[in-house]
Amino acid sequence: MVHFLPRQRSRDEKGAGVFGEATASTPGETFLAARDYLLRHREDYEVARRGFSWPRFEEFNWALEWFDTIAERRPDGLALWIVEDGGGERKITFAEMTRRSNQVANWLRGLGVARGDRLILMLGNQVELWETILAAMKLGAVIIPATPLLGSADLRDRVDRGRARHVVTTSDDAAKFADVPGDYTRIAVGSTVEGWHSYGDSAGSDEDFTPDATTRADEPMLLYFTSGTTAKPKLVQHTHISYPVGHLSTMYWIGLEPGDVHLNISSPGWAKHAWSNVFAPWNAEATVFIYNYSRFDPAALLEQMQRCAITSFCAPPTVWRMLIQADLGSLSTPPVKVVGAGEPLNPEIIEQVRRAWGVTIRDGFGQTETSVLVANTPGQQVRPGSMGRALPGFEVALLDPATGEEADEGEICLALQPRPVGLMTGYADDTERTDEVTRGGHYHTGDVGSRDADGYITYVGRTDDVFKASDYRISPFELESVLLEHDAVAEAAVVPAPDELRLSVPKAYVVLAAGHEPDERTAESILRFARENLAPYKRVRRLEFYELPKTISGKIRRVELRGRESDLHGSGERARGEHRDDDFPGLRS
Template structure:
């Protein structure tokens, strides 16, 4: 019998049925709680119901559910019947949904009632679809989850599956063509828990942990789902929108012990003007997605006595490099490789580079949590590898002590006047200025220099804009903080920056606008 994460969660439920599994809070302050025992029985009910209507091992199911307790129940139930889960963000539009259904030959959609219209519009051109299940209000043409399960058995239900069965197909954008369906197998949660899912996030049994990622992305499976439930913790879920003061208030009010948030969320919380009024008691704090600025790390250490530890991973793998709790933090570094020999820096020919040389961040084929390929796309799967190494698309270097340092996406690296410059080191310098809230740096074409550094800056107070005087002030600031050749020759003040749903800045959009 292969590994099944849902079965492992049931074991926890049998040992501590009354332990709180999920505490969900909406923006109006209404709380909903579910214990491990309730999570076990409710996922059993749904698994029995899905099996009864004909969903079986290997069937692919698209899930369109926002943050909340239902997402935990649905994911566990689908794993119990051996299905292949296809996570979908609530932000997907009709064409995005259509692409996933047609590409993966989806058999069933489970959607929140507010998201059903995007599916209804493309039903006629998706012949693989057979079942439509809705969470929340009843909708015409959809079977409500509540009525489907109300008379169903509470008996344990979990099929026999193999480790190699495909558990997740998580779609991620490619530089060309449609989104790529990243395949992970049923043994993946076990490998994730054996590394970063336990020793990086560091959830202890019974602890209240808040991982802010939303369903629809692999990062939600990483932390809110597998890392917390797999370690018998309690998942805190907030369904309201992000506001830095509100987040800090909730961490204080509920006594949250662990926090896993995006760099953007940390940056904006660190910039709150009255930060000293909040009394947080975080035991552990981690971040992934993009490197954290030293200013943010120093602020959380000074104000809350907690080191925010960075980590690095991708949809195609798991947490690959991280700052573990027993490793001295080096601000700006992603940390050290979790499984020695599986992550390295290589050149264009797939040869490992010496320390302190910038190259491709690459993952060896033998990494136990590396993806199984892109669904129905052998060509792009093969292109992702260079010999025995999977090329992440990120550039970085490794120092003599084994710490990895992120330099940017392969297409984000700036070469100006012969200097190779990572955008993060310029951004890190800029956000240290007290007037800067956020920024992004890209290469901008220049006749004389090939490219110059161009910065897009969000100010903490928009009224601070004083044209060239503030621009000169920021340029001189960067020259003082870092090497003069990293000074942005062009600075533009903006109200917002384009980002992915996980908080990563989309520098490609800024470059495209700059080249128009």
């Protein structure tokens, strides 16, 4: 049970009702009215876009005023279903999740976790992850999601710049914090770790929870570290409405409904995990389904999708490319809602899935800074190559970078009057960067698109040098910084090299320091060094010794290197002198 403090309805909540409905009296009811409007018009884009407006609050706590009300209405409804590839599974109802998150919140409060405190959450796809997310929201703590792939250097940065006061991680990963200084509470999930609090002790806490105060809607709730091109990762700040409420758009894009069983292939620590493994499905009162595998096996995934009757499926193009190489026909009851995000989808993939399953994969576009803002929605025509149209609640403009005027092709921007709910408040502790991306009355995504006469937008590319490999965002600056620590490297530039499986992989163009030879031994040494000092998803997989093209002011022309890689890929040739990790037995993976 949750005990609520008395609260005064805000002016917005006492207004003239939402979407033609009777006036809603609480934030939860207002949220429900907005949600139900999108559900009713889930296949009628024009009506949904014309009639929807964001619910706006002065006070709101999604975990308390939305999630826990689902538990009251549907106590036996399935909130989370986790299947392990080695056998075994867990099913958690909404009521059980409410009870456990209350216990965890009370226990964390006893350890000193308070409203506004920043908490690093570094867990895999395990029940404790979702329990802690809800518990932190109930307490008003600020979650810093972190992938378990991070090493000590990344964690030092997150503790330092993130000003983290608490850390929750697995017992196995606790050792990564041995070299991370700071006066932060250490909490380990799993076996006992000396000097760390045991998460299992939370099971003895009270199952009733009373918040210490009402939660302001504009209070920070999430801080995501996201890669940049010429600086350290940015801290993207979201509030108690920008992601929980903002992901009504993501729910609408996927087409989720109450009772759906939704499988999303994404790792904890990344924004897409919060999009489709927390907020979108639970906004819809759907089940979050997880298949935990040690190594991706398309046939095994399809088998579980069949056995567990998955109705909705989201995966990055890398996974879709692997799936179409398997026997899609082995799935006799395929999901009726299938979407892809992270990279543009190849038309061949869409067609093969359509032939096998009778459904069309629908693209969507968003960022860590936003919820889904452009997408192909249910019931609408999907145009080859297009990622769809602006979603309800978002006014999308394509602005010419040179003039700032609307154009048929330009930077994808969001109008800020009115400001869409599904947009970050800004970059924490960096007003200069926040002002830069919100200049001129628009939020600037840094991505370029083209739009046809019917409003369909096709993705063109990034305005900066960040790229994706296997659906992970890669910052050249971060990889180059590590490469430059090797004694043999004088200069380095990292660009994406086209790859049939991963779409692209990081390739380093290297200028050697004096005294080093451009041979296989040097290449292997540099690639091994990068492998040992970078998270696996950032691995440099190709290397070429090359004189870097530069501007007259001395800046590296990465655009020229990207063009060279594209030309090589188009010709089917491998650059002479290029070294790949697969060339060296000790580096193959």
